Amino acid sequence: MPDTVDLGQSTMGQAPLGPAPRHVAIIMDGNGRWAKMRGKPRTFGHSAGVEALRRTVEAAGDLEIPYVTVFGFSTENWRRPKDEVAALLELLRVYVGRDLDRLVRDGVRVRIIGARAGLAPDILGIIERAEMRTAHNARLHLTIAFNYGAQDEIARAVRRVAEDVATGRLAPEAVTAEAFASRLDTAGLPNLDVLVRTSGERRLSNFMLWQAAYAELVFVDTLWPDFDRGALEAAIADFRRRDRRYGGVARVE
Numbered sequence: 481m482p483d484t485v486d487l488g489q490s491t492m493g494q495a496p497l498g499p500a501p502r503h504v505a506i507i508m509d510g511n512g513r514w515a516k517m518r519g520k521p522r523t524f525g526h527s528a529g530v531e532a533l534r535r536t537v538e539a540a541g542d543l544e545i546p547y548v549t550v551f552g553f554s555t556e557n558w559r560r561p562k563d564e565v566a567a568l569l570e571l572l573r574v575y576v577g578r579d580l581d582r583l584v585r586d587g588v589r590v591r592i593i594g595a596r597a598g599l600a601p602d603i604l605g606i607i608e609r610a611e612m613r614t615a616h617n618a619r620l621h622l623t624i625a626f627n628y629g630a631q632d633e634i635a636r637a638v639r640r641v642a643e644d645v646a647t648g649r650l651a652p653e654a655v656t657a658e659a660f661a662s663r664l665d666t667a668g669l670p671n672l673d674v675l676v677r678t679s680g681e682r683r684l685s686n687f688m689l690w691q692a693a694y695a696e697l698v699f700v701d702t703l704w705p706d707f708d709r710g711a712l713e714a715a716i717a718d719f720r721r722r723d724r725r726y727g728g729v730a731r732v733e
């Protein structure tokens with residue numbers, strides 16, 4: 481258990497806090513800048529980023545957040561220099577390979593979303609092993625977006641809808657938001673409550689465009705390798721102070 485879990489309950493004179501988030505997503509940005517500030521190669525920042533992910537997953541478990549989704553490698557990251565792409569692909573092995581036993585023990589269910597086509601067989605093996613070994617866990621659902629781009633995910637889901645309509649498994653009038661969502665990589669996961677992006681950037685960068693429909697966006701200046709339990713708690717406190725209306729009217733105080 482953490483020493484202190486103050487998710488912002490001390491709100492003297494302020495509006496009451498909303499509920500804790502069920503699904504927190506994070507765009508883990510700023511590894512390169514963090515490394516540069518230390519005169520180190522960008523890959524040094526990515527390794528430090530793995531440590532930050534480890535800390536954050538542990539903190540999320542302690543804080544009883546049931547769903548955490550992180551952006552590990554995007555379909556656009558292939559445009560980076562070859563050496564960096566190789567290092568980024570390696571991160572999955574570094575994180576999952578080294579932490580899998582602990583994740584299994586800690587009740588973490590690991591899911592990897594994104595395009596499988598184009599990934600090397602050894603990476604696919606790591607993904608399958610992680611998903612299989614944690615399939616019965618339910619304390620914390622950790623989803624790692626890897627070779628992921630939201631537009632690609634949506635296009636693949638559209639293809640599934642088209643195939644199902646063409647083969648008669650789905651009537652055109654049955655193509656609802658729910659039917660569509662059940663064909664996304666995130667089928668079965670709740671939509672995002674909060675989307676955190678580190679490093680001061682204020683973009684979605686093709687991440688969870690469908691699932692973020694009503695997400696509260698929290699942008700923090702912290703570079704990802706410096707992210708920790710306190711930063712997660714602060715992001716959650718910020719979220720809980722928001723007045724979520726989903727297109728309705730302000731909540732009654």
Ligand code: FPP
Nearest residue numbers: 508509510511512513529530552571572575
């Ligand atoms: C963005 O920082 C970060 C990434 C492209 C990689 C994120 C990966 C991790 C934090 C490690 C965990 C990953 C997995 C797959 C388990 P950047 O390099 O764009 O930083 P910059 O904007 O400062 O250049």
